[in-house]
Amino acid sequence: MKPNLATLPKPRLAVEFAGLKLKNPLMPASGTFGYGQEFAPYLDLNQLGAIVTKGLSLNPKAGNPTPRIAETVSGMLNAIGLQNVGVDAFIREKMPFLEQFDSPVIVNFFGNTQEEYGEVAARLNDVPGVAALEMNISCPNVKHGGIVFGTDPKAAFDVITMVRKRLSKPLIVKLTPNVTDIRITAKAAEDAGADAISLINTLTGMSVDVRTRKPRIANVIGGLSGPGIRPVAVRMTHQVVQTVKIPVIGIGGIMRAEDALEFLIVGARAVQVGTANFVDPNALQTILTDLESFCVEQGVEDINDLIGTLEL
Amino acid sequence: MRSEEKKHKMKNLQTIVLSNQEISPGYFRMRILAPGYKGTAHPGQFVMFRVRRSLPPLLRRPFGIFQIGSLPADCEGMPEKEFIELIYKVVGSGTEVMRELHHGDRIELLGPLGRGFEIDDVAGDKILVGGGIGLVPLYMLADSLADRSRTRLLIGGRSREDIITVTEFERLGVTSHVTTEDGSLGEEGLITRILERKLDKYPKAKVYSCGPMPMLRAVEAICSARKVALQVSLEALMACGVGACLGCVVKGREHSEQNPDYLCTCRQGPVFHSHELDWDRLEKSAEQGKSS
Ligand SMILES: Cc1cc2nc3c(=O)[nH]c(=O)nc-3n(C[C@H](O)[C@H](O)[C@H](O)COP(=O)(O)OP(=O)(O)OC[C@H]3O[C@@H](n4cnc5c(N)ncnc54)[C@H](O)[C@@H]3O)c2cc1C
Ligand SMILES: Cc1cc2nc3c(=O)[nH]c(=O)nc-3n(C[C@H](O)[C@H](O)[C@H](O)COP(=O)(O)O)c2cc1C
């Protein structure tokens, strides 16, 4: 017989790591939730473990030409090109809205040089409502032939070290999966002083329209996200959890509560939900409700009892 | 009077299909139970449609709202049944799934979304120019115009199968003019020729248009040469429909690399005043817009 879920005590979902206190382990993934405001009509932002913003750069960024998105089997490709309003406009125009909520605000940022990364971090460091920074290192280093910071452990170490010096708030480093061994960049991030690691960013991919013989997105190559990438993301989260001592946030293809649980069981302290927000703006709310039901059904009183319980 | 989306009204509606009929080869008309749409949805707004819990296709599909109506309640004391109607052309994976839906099938709707047509209450000459399936958002527009005896619908398509629902427009009191490229219905040729003729006769008319990009470009060229006010409804690839993915952007008039002026089709559109857009640099991608 199914237990009557309504009468059982609610499970504790709160998690704590890297100086952050989250009501539950669920948050949106950067770039899939705008600046929060876009989703306020659909869900109560106070229910989120944290709010994660669109990636910000020093100056506003126009982004790529269109088409920028293409649906794939079980996922989508995007090459938005990190279009954003720039860090100063964010602080001025977007922060006042986000400050109304008691969910911690995690601001995602990036740069194209070490100096840019450092400068954006420094400007955000002084903003009261910002709980932590998430550093996207999947960006080309324009001073070094456009090699992506996150694919070169030395470059990653250097740029994270530089940001660390200018930032007293918690620093989450978000890894790119487009490397041969994710453990090496994870270690580099830890050694450079990251307080936590989040992964994965999108996998590079490409798709062709066979009738026009053109790439489906203008940028030719794009980032793959959505349910199709989840096994890759779970594998990498597992490997990183085994490698570093700092907390890990799992990201990639989470559509339902069960998907989030995969990451938690391999040892992620929290998860981010990306593409699912596009499919259903209530996705995070639904996942939260289902996560609670799962815990009740399975007799899990505290979600922390589930984290890192992978049976090998 | 521009129809901004009403925040408290926007929600993901889990609902059912009432009917789904093929009205012309490849064109379907779907009626969906949609409480809350009446009185809130404006002409030109759209919905993001999803076959409930279906995977694939992963993403929702955007569709204009053709009309809103209501049926008598099932029994006394119950509220009347509000519905919306979509008209869609089967073009790919998502619409292939949609064509198989029947009465009672469960689906999800997000909407009404976006900014619709700006309607002025002044009676005057109005010309609606539709290309193929592009006539969908024009029906609610026609219905809301003040003096329909001075409203003309110009509708163009490849062939007679592509000309749909014209009699319904006529029932609103609108005069219609049809062209087909193969001459199988109405006048042979492109609809823009009729537009020029009508503007010769009614030089102060306001023009509203929706259809494939090449047609919109031609309409824009004609209207801007004559300094005639034009609103267009654009199509764009959309993942979210709510302004979050930034996949649906078009370049605004003031756009430059240093001073980006990208407009979100889903939030700032899909209807734009033609002067808001940079017609020279509207991306080619928009020209993938299907049907004519
Ligand atoms: C605001 C708006 C209103 C629309 N109103 C209507 C309407 O009333 N009736 C109608 O038949 N069609 C309408 N369309 C176009 C409709 O969205 C596409 O025909 C539909 O998404 C095709 O889906 P598919 O899976 O069958 O095609 P596929 O080619 O398999 O789709 C693949 C992907 O491309 C996207 N896509 C393909 N064609 C278009 C297109 N022309 N515009 C935007 N996205 C596209 C799909 O959404 C999907 O993400 C509208 C589009 C927009 C943006
Ligand atoms: C449209 C889009 C925009 C994104 N923008 C950003 C961004 O600005 N910064 C960032 O670090 N990641 C960005 N991402 C990556 C996501 O945050 C996430 O890591 C990835 O999509 C995998 O998760 P998912 O499968 O749940 O979407 C973006 C993803 C998508 C689909």
Ligand code: FES
């Ligand atoms: S469709 Fe996502 S921003 Fe417009």
